[in-house]
Amino acid sequence: MRGERFIASLHDGRSVWLEGEQVHHVPEHAAFKGTLNTIKALFNMLDDPHERDxxxxxxxxxxxxxxxxxxxxxxxxxxxxxxxxxxxxxxxxHGMMSRLSDYARSLITAWYAARRELTVLDPHFADKITAYYEEARDRDLFLTTAIIDPQIDRSSGLDDGRISERFLHVVRETSEGIVVRGAKMIATGAPYTHDFVIFSFLQFQSRHRKHAHVLIVPANSPGLHIVCRESFADTRELNHPLSSRYDEMDAVLFFDDVLIPWERVLLYGDPEKVLSLRANKTANGLAFHQNVVRFVAKLEFITGVAFAVAEAIGVQGFLHIQEKLGELITQMDVIKALVIASEAKAVPDEAGVLVPDLQLIETARSLGTKYYPRAVEILQQVGAGGFVQTPSGIEDFYGPISELMHRYFEGASVSAEKKVELFKLAWDLIGSPLGARHQLYERFYAGDPIRGLANHYNRFDKESLTAPIWKLLKANSKGGIKTI
Ligand SMILES: Cc1cc2nc3c(=O)[nH]c(=O)nc-3n(C[C@H](O)[C@H](O)[C@H](O)COP(=O)(O)OP(=O)(O)OC[C@H]3O[C@@H](n4cnc5c(N)ncnc54)[C@H](O)[C@@H]3O)c2cc1C
Known part of the structure; x- marks a missing residue:
């Protein structure tokens, strides 16, 4: 079964660091076990005749x-x-796992699909991406992206030596490949990925050619260190039904002179070409499409939890609660509608690949950065103090104070035990370290939301909207428009 093969493949000598220690057996470590069990089950679906289609x-x-x-x-x-x-x-x-590699795989698939068009960037691009795409597809490779450069001093750039030596760059070229040094800020899923897809979000000048690259880097490359954040995994499943299953670990990557073989160097040395690949519409259309389909599931989940909480404590009849729950429905429907519209408005690219409408997808991604924190806020308002009224564990339901527990934790429409379980689930979603990370994730995973919206404006065909205004003014005024 592929799930088991995936787990076994992680014993490959990778250098993973957690709480000051090197993790030698990633699959057995409590920080990863629950999450890897979830991924294993998902991978095994491809071997199940009832699920694989x-x-x-x-x-x-x-x-x-x-x-x-x-x-x-x-x-x-x-x-x-x-x-x-x-x-x-x-x-x-439940939309809680956003980096199951289907996003990064979509980038690879799109680069492969657009390989002929992209060969203008490098004559070897088509051969390299074809070989890698086939390998990743046929070996079920788990992939993640590491794009953002380390947050050191955002007011400074690559002309500052302090920054340029820390951002990932080439230190030498050899007959086998390039040797890179520096760091990447966050790669979700890093400790258990097979390969990283690496490039930068920044627009480099031509003098910064050593920083301009698009690479595929195996997680067990000698010299590559994966430095994890604190684990939010919690083995107490009943208390933390989400943290025990879905903690997608985020990690910083240190590249201590890592050799990247030429066949995994998709582009190198030309900032313009790297930018052009990064902006490829086929790749962004296919990959970002996954982001918003996943987000629908997350909105459905948090909306479902909010409905259940309202019913459990009998507040669903109050007007302001209904107004807030209605708002959750509109958020969910807006994103669903944008997904459907992006697919309905998909157009073929030059190679005939059907690409979902990128502008609508970008709109959904931008709205998501506001919708999710708002959904969390609404859930807090609905459940109020109930989230901290829960007992530390459900063991008390079976101990000496069992009868009192059943009496005083009872809900409007559910038993005391069910209500406690529900509120623990809700707290795990909005109040636990995992919950806090999810809010941050939805705000930032698609890049800086502020600059994202500004780019939305900058890319928009503004004249399509301003031309009718000027035309109307021209029709109304005697002298017409004054041109300067
Ligand atoms: C949970 C989580 C998981 C992630 N997973 C991944 C991953 O798997 N792979 C990956 O590549 N990335 C990942 N990211 C990184 C994510 O893409 C970045 O957080 C996002 O692009 C914002 O960049 P930053 O965090 O460096 O913020 P910064 O760029 O440092 O911004 C900090 C603040 O300063 C402002 N600011 C900074 N520079 C400017 C400027 N020039 N002009 C105006 N305002 C500015 C921003 O608006 C923001 O408010 C993840 C992030 C999170 C939170």
């Missing part, structure tokens, strides 16, 4: 299934298949 496709000429994130969509049916597969894994994990 929901998440995968039969690879032509191979006779085996691959995840649909590797499917190049040329028809509306194929695009719908991708969407349904993203939705299926997302529903299984």
């Amino acid at each position: 929901k998440v995968g496709f039969l690879v032509p000429d191979k006779g085996q299934y691959a995840h649909s994130s590797f499917l190049v969509p040329y028809t509306p049916l194929e695009l719908a298949k991708r969407s349904r597969s993203f939705a299926y894994w997302s529903a299984e994990t």
Whole structure:
């Protein structure tokens, strides 16, 4: 089964650091075990005859299934298949696991699909990406991205030696490849990924060619250190139903002179070309599409929890609660509608790949940065002090004060025990360290939301909206528009 193969493959000599110690057996460590069990079950769906068509496709000429994130969509049916597969894994994990590698795999799939067009960037691009795409697809490689450069001094740039020596850069070229040094700020899923897809979000000048690259880096590369944040995993499943299953570890990457073989150097040395690959619409359209399909599941989940909490304590009849729960429904429906519209408005790129409408997807991603924190705020307002009224564990329901527990924790429509379980789930979603991380994630995973919206404006065809205004003014005024 692929899930078991995935777990076994993580014993590969990678250098993972947690709480000052090197983790030699990632799958057995309490910080990763619950999350890896979840991923194992998802991967195994591809070997289950009842599930595999929901998440995968039969690879032509191979006779085996691959995840649909590797499917190049040329028809509306194929695009719908991708969407349904993203939705299926997302529903299984309640939208809480955003880096199951289907996002990074979609980038690779799109670069592969657009390889002929992208060969203008490098004559070897098509061969390299084809070989890697096929390997990743056929070996079920788990992938994640590491894009953002370390947060040292955002007011300074690469002309400052302090910054340039810390941002990932090439220190020498050899016949085998390039040797890189520096760090990347966050890679979610890093301790258990197979490979990192690495590039920078920044727009470099031509003099910064050593910093301009697009790389595929194996997690067990000698010299690469994966430095984890504090674990939010909690093995007490009943108290922390989410933290025990879904803690996607974030980690900083240190590259201490890591050799990247030439076949994994997709681009290097030309900032313009790197920018052009980063801005590729096919790649962004297919990958960001996964982001918003996943987000629908998360909004459905938090909305469901809010409804259940309201019913459990009998506040669902109050007007202001109904207004807030109604707001959650509109948030959910807006994102769902944007997903449907982005798919309905998909157009083929030059290679015939059907790409969802990127502007609508960007709109959904931008709204998400506000919708999720708002959903958390609403859930807090609905449940109020109930989130801290819960006992430390549910063991008391079976101890000497059992009868009192059943009496005083009773809900309006549910038993005391169910109510406590529900509020623990809700607290894990909005109040635990995992919950706090999720709010931060939804605010920032798509990049800085402020600059994201500004870019939305900068890229927009403004004249399509201003031309009718000038035309109206021209029609109304005697002298017409004064041109300067
Ligand atoms: C939980 C989590 C998981 C993540 N996972 C990944 C991952 O797997 N892979 C990955 O590559 N990245 C990941 N990220 C990083 C994410 O992409 C960044 O957090 C995001 O792009 C914002 O960048 P930053 O955090 O460096 O913020 P900064 O750029 O340091 O911004 C800090 C503040 O300063 C402001 N600011 C900074 N510079 C400017 C400027 N020039 N102009 C105006 N305002 C400015 C910003 O608006 C913001 O308010 C993750 C982030 C989080 C929170």
